[in-house]
Amino acid sequence: MSDLITVRRITVVTHNRLEETLVNQFAQFGAKGYNAMDCRGRGEHELLQDVFAGATRVRIEVIVQPDVADKILAFLAEPQFAHQPMMVSVETLEVPASANV
Numbered sequence: 001m002s003d004l005i006t007v008r009r010i011t012v013v014t015h016n017r018l019e020e021t022l023v024n025q026f027a028q029f030g031a032k033g034y035n036a037m038d039c040r041g042r043g044e045h046e047l048l049q050d051v052f053a054g055a056t057r058v059r060i061e062v063i064v065q066p067d068v069a070d071k072i073l074a075f076l077a078e079p080q081f082a083h084q085p086m087m088v089s090v091e092t093l094e095v096p097a098s099a100n101v
Helices: 016-029 066-076
Strands: 004-015 035-039 057-064 086-096
Touching: 004 016, 004 066, 016 035, 016 057, 016 066, 057 066, 066 086
Parallel strands: none
Antiparallel strands: 004 057, 004 086, 035 057
16 A cells, blocks of 8 residues: 555535635645535524525535644634634545645
8 A cells, every 4th residue: 555644634514605715715725625515404503493594505625734724723713703604523534645635
């Protein structure tokens, strides 16, 4: 097997109006690409069933070096996102060293 390197996958689920802002900033921090897909669901902070009726959510994933992940996570922790419907998760992955991450 080829040599492996450790990277991070950050997944953000949020309102689609934030997609462009987030992916542009992730790129400025050093993310070389991303995947985004429409999604739907319900979380504990949606107190009323129809609060986001008709609203579209997006799931954004980036796989980045650990230092880039730290910058992205710090950005997502900024006060401007405190009241946005957003779920963020981080996973540690191993990928081939030849991957362009």
